[in-house]
Amino acid sequence: MKRKFCTIVAFLIGMMASNLMAQAPQNWFHLDPSKDGVPGLATESIYKRLPKTKKGKTVVVAVIDSGVDYKHEDLKDVMWVNEDEIPNNGIDDDKNGYIDDINGWSFLGNAKGENVVHDNLEVTRLYATLKKKFEGKDPATLSKADKAEYAKYEEYKEVVEKGRQSAEGNLKQFAMVKDMYDQLVKGLGTDNPSLNDLKKFKTTDQRLNGIKGIFIQGIEAGETFKSMAAQILEAYDHYYGQLNYNYNPDYDPRKIVGDNYADINERFYGNNDVKGPDAKHGTHVAGIIGAKRGNNIGMDGVADNVRIMSVRTVPDGDERDKDVANAIRYAVDNGATVINMSFGKGYSPNKPAVDAAVKYAMEKDVLLIHAAGNDGKNLDLTNNYPNDHFEKKGKPGKKSATNWVEVGALNADLGENMAAEFSNYNQEYVDVFAPGAEIYATTPENTYENLQGTSMAAPMVAGVAAILRSYFPDLTADQVKEVLIASSVKQNRKVIKPGTEDEKVDFSTLSKSGGIVNVEKAVELATKTVGKKKGVKRVLEAGDLAPAPKAIP
Incomplete structure (x- = not known):
């Protein structure tokens, strides 16, 4: 449990670091x-x-x-x-x-x-389709054509099962972090505390002290409590969706469309x-x-x-x-x-x-x-x-x-x-x-x-x-x-x-x-x-553009 928590801490710190790495203007792309x-x-x-x-x-x-x-x-x-x-x-x-x-x-x-709202990954849909045909079948009894299709079934099955296993592990970790976040917010009495509120908050629960420390570190580095909380909640929702929808071969929402x-x-x-x-x-x-x-x-x-x-x-x-x-x-x-x-x-x-x-x-x-x-x-x-x-x-x-x-x-x-x-x-x-x-x-x-x-x-x-x-x-x-x-x-x-x-x-x-x-x-x-073209309908003619200012050397 402690090792998993340390993994999550490293992950959250990594997310914060990636957000803080480039302090470019909001309109940098312009x-x-x-x-x-x-x-x-x-x-x-x-x-x-x-x-x-x-x-x-x-x-x-x-x-x-x-x-x-x-x-x-x-x-x-x-x-x-x-x-x-x-x-x-x-x-x-x-x-x-x-x-x-x-x-x-x-x-x-x-x-x-x-x-x-949610749907499978395409590999999950392919697996679900072939699962109906091949689950429990002995590949030795299949025709040549079916054996080729069975190989695809095995490929898709491996991808889906590995995806589910990974999603389940990550969901458990983020469920724990989300629970700690919820307890921290409850203890603080607000979901938008100041840096001073966090520093004054006292608890004997070492896990809460750990997540409190992460939030303090992030805020001191320029993040906000809200943005960091959003990263936790979005990660939880992401892995919840992967396990229950994306990699779930039994989930089929298409009947909604009709x-x-x-x-x-x-x-x-x-x-x-x-x-x-x-x-x-x-x-x-x-x-x-x-x-x-x-x-x-x-x-x-x-x-x-x-x-x-x-x-x-x-x-x-x-x-x-x-x-x-x-x-x-x-x-x-x-x-x-x-x-x-x-x-x-x-x-x-x-x-x-x-x-x-x-x-x-x-x-x-x-x-x-x-x-x-x-x-x-x-x-x-x-x-x-x-x-x-x-x-x-x-x-x-x-x-x-x-x-x-x-x-x-x-x-x-x-x-x-x-x-x-x-x-x-x-x-x-x-x-x-x-x-x-x-x-x-x-x-x-x-x-x-x-x-x-x-x-x-x-x-x-x-x-x-x-x-x-x-x-x-x-x-x-x-x-x-x-x-x-x-x-x-x-x-x-x-x-x-x-x-x-x-x-x-x-x-x-x-x-x-x-x-x-x-x-x-x-x-x-x-x-x-x-x-250069004659007779074309154009808005800008050659020479319409104002001269470009000289680039800064």
Whole structure:
């Protein structure tokens, strides 16, 4: 018991240390690497140079995610509104197959307003399906075809059982810490004590003295009691969810949706609750892309002149291929020209359906931005889904989507710690890196938080793409991707390889571009590129940009 408690103490201290490591400004992702010493997008720099007399085209960006708080003070004015639909009349006025889809659609609910909150991981669903067929069977008696499938069953079973074992152990530890936290709050008589309150609190319980000491240490280092408590409670909820939902083969929430799940081509199901029961992740992503700029509230998003379409598809667990395919099609059919996808998983049993939707988006000139994932690993085409390579005969094919951008994450550091330690990477399959650590943005109920992940880096790029599609509407999705990559700022430096303690590699080996996204450079390049074409409809002409101030040497 004591050893486990020490493990938790170390874990909590580690979390605090990671939060305190980079004391960058809250808006660091908007700052300019050449002037401010952080690998930001140079958002503020480009807005100072854009001509005030010229306004870009409004761009719809779809956020395929956990849901978006469309009433948030910093998002309500930038939400996409389906003007062909009359709100709350129970009629599909625009006849697109979705009733009252005012701000988007959810593929995780039903017409009664009930919603899926938690779901399995995909590997758990695969295991549960094969378990019905193979549990208790002697593999020696199986046919050749069944033996191959049985091998998969064994693979999935091992992953799920190890996941359950790990989740159970971690849950026990955090249940103990949560109990100590609850006792500490009860003893203090408040859930928001001051540093002095903690120091004055006396107890003979050594466990309470231990957790009290951790809180004192954290507050003295710049944390707050509330933020540290939130880390404990979130960790407890995380492992509780893993054990009871994610890795639980007996849990199946799909009956809530009420679709024929076996029909991969079914499209018209769900409801119009685009916020859903847990919109934290999606609201944060939406704010990064387009939280209203210049309103002196909260924070500013990357893109101006943008409208956010919420397509709720991602539960607490793995998204389902059927829902992802339908979400992409819905976004394309309803006017989105950029789609942000900050989600991913390790298995994809219906990848051809997702591939078909990606091809549909490619045909309709819609750009897809995808987060590379947070495992600190070198990606391949069999451990990260969805991806841009189209499947052929059950294996990754040579053909890939030209409208797809894969994004890794940056810390607020222009030195050796620049690549976020959690970020996935690959010189062929990851295109660019963008800010993704300690990102301050919108969360539900008019709140704001720091979150991190490639989930935060992808919407940075989606926001830059929206700016390009706004001011250069004649650029195709493929061309926008080319501009993003070509204009990225190359980094000739050694960095600590994600997922390692101190192994150093050239930053250029972590992605195809070897660079970090920069909106100022992207707009400059797009102006030159578009300016060479005759007869195109453009907002910015060559020479419209105000001169860039000289970089600080």
